Structures are given as structure tokens and as C-alpha cells.
Amino acid sequence: MRRLVVLLAALIVLLGCAAEQGKDSPPRRDNTPAVSAGPAGTIRGIVRLEGALPPAAVEPIKEHQEVCGRDVSLPRLLLGDKNGVRDTFVYLDGVEDGPSFPRPQSVLVDQRQCQYSPHVMIVPVGTKLEITNSDPILHNVHGLEMTDQGLQTIFNIAQPVRGQRVTVEPALMKPGIIHLACEAGHAWMNAYVFVASHRYVTITNQSGEFVMPQVPPGTYRIKMWHEGVIRKRNIESLQRYEYEDPYEITQEVVVQAGAESVANFDLRLR
Known part of the structure; x- marks a missing residue:
């Protein structure tokens, strides 16, 4: 009987210590979703x-x-x-x-009537970008990473032939926003690619x-x-x-x- 009382007392002490440790634990300070x-x-x-x-x-x-x-x-x-x-x-x-979201092997950006389509898009980290030219004139796609130090070139691809299709190598591995520009006489052409490391990213609709x-x-x-x-x-x-x-x-x-x-x-x- 004495042994049972001692064991119960020890258990109460341990539970009390655990509760105190939980109370003193610092809260999460990052913005990461909890599992x-x-x-x-x-x-x-x-x-x-x-x-x-x-x-x-x-x-x-x-x-x-x-x-x-x-x-x-x-x-x-x-x-x-x-x-x-x-x-x-x-x-x-x-x-x-x-949580990651389904990653396609590649995503397509088209150049049609001197505009990029789509104008904005979200791709998971590790996705390859494919570029095609649906116009019968020369276009180029200058991919520029948007950084605190300004725009930094990551690829620059010319497509002089209608129907030409190119896969950008390597895959897009760095999270952030990439600006696309045409410098073949079509200064107004632009688009944006959001390279995302998680699925909590979206785009506003037509409303x-x-x-x-x-x-x-x-x-x-x-x-x-x-x-x-x-x-x-x-x-x-x-x-x-x-x-x-x-x-x-x-x-x-x-x-x-x-x-x-x-x-x-x-x-x-x-």
C-alpha cells in the first residue's frame, strides 16, 4: 500500500512539471501553417x-x-x-x-497577337516553363527575377518561327516572381510568373x-x-x-x- 502511495505521488509531480513546461513554451513566431x-x-x-x-x-x-x-x-x-x-x-x-500542391511537369506560356497568355500564373517550385510562339513574327521571352536589387536575368529566348516551342532549362527552383518581357519591338508585352513553395497562393478573378x-x-x-x-x-x-x-x-x-x-x-x- 505504501509503495502505491509513493508511485501516485511521483506521477502527480511529473504531470505538474509537464504542465509547467507547456505553459512556458514560447509561441510560434513564424507564419508557417501548423500541421x-x-x-x-x-x-x-x-x-x-x-x-x-x-x-x-x-x-x-x-x-x-x-x-x-x-x-x-x-x-x-x-x-x-x-x-x-x-x-x-x-x-x-x-x-x-x-503542404505542397500538384506539380505539373511543365506549364505553357503562349505569345499570341503580341501578348503573353496567360498574363499572370502560379507554378510550384520545380516546374519547367514551356514557351511557344503562335505569331508569324519574331518574339523573344526575357525572364527577369524581381529582387530587392532590381531585375535579374534568368533566361532570354528568341523565337523567330511560328509554332516554335522551347522548354526553359533548368526548372524554376527559386520562390518569387518572374517578369516576362519581349524586346523584339513589342515593348508592351509583359507577364508575371509566381513561383510558389506552398499552395497558399491565388489570383483574383474577373471580379x-x-x-x-x-x-x-x-x-x-x-x-x-x-x-x-x-x-x-x-x-x-x-x-x-x-x-x-x-x-x-x-x-x-x-x-x-x-x-x-x-x-x-x-x-x-x-
């Missing part, structure tokens, strides 16, 4: 333009009008219902890792809305990114337009299991 077998939540929202529209401006196209058209709009802003901003990246910022499903419960930094809207100058030596800096807005969002959280963004032009 959870329980129900996840959903983040839903809209990116809206606040304030005045940018002044309308077009520039005449001087060459290849039979393929490219007669003129091109200069402000890079597409609006949907209620001033919703299309083609905006929305993602969880600071996530070091997380400026987005949905991010299957997010584990927690508190996160959610960020929107939209390319610069107003052209600053035409760099004729590079045959490329230079635009203002991208628009980036970050806020905090709390996700609860089985619930829907709302994160709206108001975009005001400079």
Missing part, C-alpha cells in the same frame, strides 16, 4: 480600386499591325464589378513551408475576388501584389517599357477551423 489533422478554414476576399482611375492612354503600334493591332493601352489595370482588380496575386507571406481554401487554423500575414500600373518611360535601347513599382499591401488574418475569414484589400494608386 493539423483537424478541419481547416477558408480565406475569402476582394481587391478593390479606391479613388480615381488612371488617365486613359494609348500608344500607336508602328510595326506588325496585322498581328499586333493598331494601338495598345498603357495603364496596366483591369477592373471587374464594383472596381474589383483582376490579375492580382494574393498569398500568405512568410510561410517557410507548407477581383479570391478564395484560399484548406488553410490550417492560425494567425497569418496575407499579402496582395499587383504590377505597377502607370508607365514611367519607354527604354528604347532595351525595347521595353518601365513601369512604376508594384503595389503591395499586407494585413493580418485569423483563420478558425471550419470557418470562413474575410481579408479585403483597398488599392489606391500613387
Whole structure:
């Protein structure tokens, strides 16, 4: 009987120590979704333009009008219902890792009627980029990584032949945003590729809305990114337009299991 009492006392002491250790454990300080077998939540929202529209401006196209058209709009802003901003990246910022999403062997960027299609796209890390030219004129695809030090070349591929198809080597292994530009006389051509290391990245639809499903419960930094809207100058030596800096807005969002959280963004032009 005495031995049983001693064992029970020892067990109570051990449980008390474990509780104290749990209480003193520091909270998570990164933005990485916790691994959870329980129900996840959903983040839903809209990116809206606040304030005045940018002044309308077009520039005449001087060459290849039979393929490219007669003129091109200069402000890079597409609006949907209620001033919703299309083609905006929305993602969880600071996530070091997380559940991966299906990785295709490659993704395709087309050059058609002197525009890149799609204009914005998300690809998982490790994906290869394929490029094709559907126009009967010369295009090139200059892939530039967007860094704090400016644009850094990662590939530059010329495609003079209609129907030509090239796979960019190596695969895209570094998370971040890649800017695509044509420097073959089509300075307005541009596109953006978001290379993602996790699945918590999405693009606003034609109404400026987005949905991010299957997010584990927690508190996160959610960020929107939209390319610069107003052209600053035409760099004729590079045959490329230079635009203002991208628009980036970050806020905090709390996700609860089985619930829907709302994160709206108001975009005001400079």
C-alpha cells in the first residue's frame, strides 16, 4: 500500500512539471501553417480600386499591325464589378513551408497577337516553363527575377518561327516572381510568373475576388501584389517599357477551423 502511495505521488509531480513546461513554451513566431489533422478554414476576399482611375492612354503600334493591332493601352489595370482588380496575386507571406500542391511537369506560356497568355500564373517550385510562339513574327521571352536589387536575368529566348516551342532549362527552383518581357519591338508585352513553395497562393478573378481554401487554423500575414500600373518611360535601347513599382499591401488574418475569414484589400494608386 505504501509503495502505491509513493508511485501516485511521483506521477502527480511529473504531470505538474509537464504542465509547467507547456505553459512556458514560447509561441510560434513564424507564419508557417501548423500541421493539423483537424478541419481547416477558408480565406475569402476582394481587391478593390479606391479613388480615381488612371488617365486613359494609348500608344500607336508602328510595326506588325496585322498581328499586333493598331494601338495598345498603357495603364496596366483591369477592373471587374464594383472596381474589383483582376490579375492580382494574393498569398500568405512568410510561410517557410507548407503542404505542397500538384506539380505539373511543365506549364505553357503562349505569345499570341503580341501578348503573353496567360498574363499572370502560379507554378510550384520545380516546374519547367514551356514557351511557344503562335505569331508569324519574331518574339523573344526575357525572364527577369524581381529582387530587392532590381531585375535579374534568368533566361532570354528568341523565337523567330511560328509554332516554335522551347522548354526553359533548368526548372524554376527559386520562390518569387518572374517578369516576362519581349524586346523584339513589342515593348508592351509583359507577364508575371509566381513561383510558389506552398499552395497558399491565388489570383483574383474577373471580379477581383479570391478564395484560399484548406488553410490550417492560425494567425497569418496575407499579402496582395499587383504590377505597377502607370508607365514611367519607354527604354528604347532595351525595347521595353518601365513601369512604376508594384503595389503591395499586407494585413493580418485569423483563420478558425471550419470557418470562413474575410481579408479585403483597398488599392489606391500613387
